[in-house]
Amino acid sequence: RKVAIDASMCLYQFLIAVxxxxxxxxxxxxxxxSHLMGTFYRTIxxxxxxxxxxxxxxxxxxxxxxxxxxxxxxRRDEAxxxxxxxxxxxxxxxxxxAEDVEKFNRRLVKxxxxxxxxxxQLLQLMGIPFIDAPCEAEAQCAALxxxxxxxxTATEDMDALTFGCNVLLRRxxxxxxxxxxxxxxxxxxxxxxxxxxxxxxxxxxxxLGCDYTNSIKGVGPKRAIxxxxxxxxxxxxxxxxxxxxxxxxxxxxxxxxxxxxxxPEIIDPETIDLKxxxxxxxxxxxxxCGDKQFNEERVRNGAKKLHKARNTSTQGRLDTFxxxxxxxxxxxxx
DNA sequence: ACTCTGGCTCAAGACGCT
DNA sequence: TTAATTGAGCCAGAGT
DNA sequence: AGCGTCC
Numbered sequence: 001r002k003v004a005i006d007a008s009m010c011l012y013q014f015l016i017a018v019x020x021x022x023x024x025x026x027x028x029x030x031x032x033x034s035h036l037m038g039t040f041y042r043t044i045x046x047x048x049x050x051x052x053x054x055x056x057x058x059x060x061x062x063x064x065x066x067x068x069x070x071x072x073x074x075r076r077d078e079a080x081x082x083x084x085x086x087x088x089x090x091x092x093x094x095x096x097x098a099e100d101v102e103k104f105n106r107r108l109v110k111x112x113x114x115x116x117x118x119x120x121q122l123l124q125l126m127g128i129p130f131i132d133a134p135c136e137a138e139a140q141c142a143a144l145x146x147x148x149x150x151x152x153t154a155t156e157d158m159d160a161l162t163f164g165c166n167v168l169l170r171r172x173x174x175x176x177x178x179x180x181x182x183x184x185x186x187x188x189x190x191x192x193x194x195x196x197x198x199x200x201x202x203x204x205x206x207x208l209g210c211d212y213t214n215s216i217k218g219v220g221p222k223r224a225i226x227x228x229x230x231x232x233x234x235x236x237x238x239x240x241x242x243x244x245x246x247x248x249x250x251x252x253x254x255x256x257x258x259x260x261x262x263x264p265e266i267i268d269p270e271t272i273d274l275k276x277x278x279x280x281x282x283x284x285x286x287x288x289c290g291d292k293q294f295n296e297e298r299v300r301n302g303a304k305k306l307h308k309a310r311n312t313s314t315q316g317r318l319d320t321f322x323x324x325x326x327x328x329x330x331x332x333x334x
Numbered sequence: 335a336c337t338c339t340g341g342c343t344c345a346a347g348a349c350g351c352t
Numbered sequence: 353t354t355a356a357t358t359g360a361g362c363c364a365g366a367g368t
Numbered sequence: 369a370g371c372g373t374c375c
Contacts, residue, residue, distance in 0.1 A: 016357090065356095
C-alpha cells in the first residue's frame with residue numbers, strides 16, 4: 001500500500017530526536033547523520049510492513065507564510081540570539097547543566113538544503129521514490145492522494161486535511177505504534193461528522209489559526225465551529241460578528257489564505273510516476289559506510305530487508321494493524 | 335459554577351542486547 | 353539571509 | 369520493557 005510522507009517534517013524530527021548525549025550523530029568530518037539514520041531505518045521498517053512510502057520534499061513557502069514567519073523570526077532573533085549569547089556565557093561560567101544546553105540546541109534545529117539532498121541520495125539508493133513539491137509538501141501529498149497515486153498521507157499534521165487529503169494516517173511509525181494505535185482519518189467522514197463542506201472546513205481552519213494568517217482573539221475551537229455552522233463562510237461571519245468582543249485582525253488576508261488551501265501550488269500528480277525499485281546494496285554501503293561510518297553489517301542487513309520485502313510484496317494489508325477511525329471530531333486542535 | 339481561551343512547558347527515533 | 357514544528361497536557365484567568 | 373548505543 002502506497003503512502004505519501006512529508007519528508008521535511010521527518011528530517012526535522014530526526015534532527016531533534018536522534019542524539020547521543022545531547023549532540024547529533026555525526027560523520028568523521030563532523031557532519032550530521034541523524035537524519036540519514038532516521039530515514040534509513042524508519043523506511044526499512046515501513047517497507048517491511050508492506051508499505052510503499054513516497055517522500056515529498058518542501059519547496060518554497062508561500063509568500064503569505066513569509067509574512068507570518070517574519071514575526072516568529074523577530075521573536076527568535078530578539079529572544080534567542082540574545083539567549084544564545086547568554087547561554088553560551090552560562091556554559092563558560094557554569095560548565096552548563098546539560099539539560100539547558102540540550103534544550104537550547106534543539107531550538108536551533110533547522111532542516112537545511114543539504115540535509116534534504118542527503119536524504120534524497122539515500123532514498124535513491126534505497127529504491128524509494130521522492131518528489132520535490134514546488135511549495136508546501138502537505139499540499140502535494142494531498143494532491144497525490146486525491147489523484148489516487150497513493151492511498152494516504154502519513155503525517156501528524158492535521159493541516160493535510162485542510163488541503164483536501166482524503167485519507168490521513170497518524171502514528172504510522174511502528175515503534176510508537178506499540179504504545180499508540182494507528183489512526184486513519186477519512187476526510188469525507190470528518191466533513192460529514194462536522195456537517196461542513198470543504199470550503200467551510202477551510203474557513204474553519206483559518207479561524208483556528210493556520211500558518212498563513214492571524215486568528216480572531218477570543219475565538220477558539222468551540223466558537224469557531226459555532227460560527228461556521230451558523231454563517232457558513234468567513235464573509236458572513238465577519239458581517240455578523242460582534243467585533244467589540246471579537247476584533248478581526250488588522251489587514252486580515254483570509255481570502256488569500258483560503259486560496260492557498262483551495263488552489264495550492266502543486267505539480268500535477270498525473271505527471272508523477274512513482275517507482276519503487278531494487279535497493280543498491282553496494283551503493284548504500286559506499287554512501288553510508290564511508291565518512292558517515294555506519295555499521296556495514298547493519299547497512300547490508302537493511303538492504304537485504306528492503307530486497308526481501310520488495311519481493312514478497314502484496315503481503316501486508318495495513319488493515320490488520322489498525323482500525324479505521326473515521327473520527328467524527330478530530331478538532332482537538334489548537 | 336461553568337465554559338472557553340490562551341499561555342505555558344515539554345518532548346520529539348530506532349536498534350539490539352539483557 | 354537560504355531556516356523559521358506541532359501537539360498535548362496543564363492551569364490560570366476572563367467571560368457568562 | 370529497560371537501557372546503552374547508533375555516528
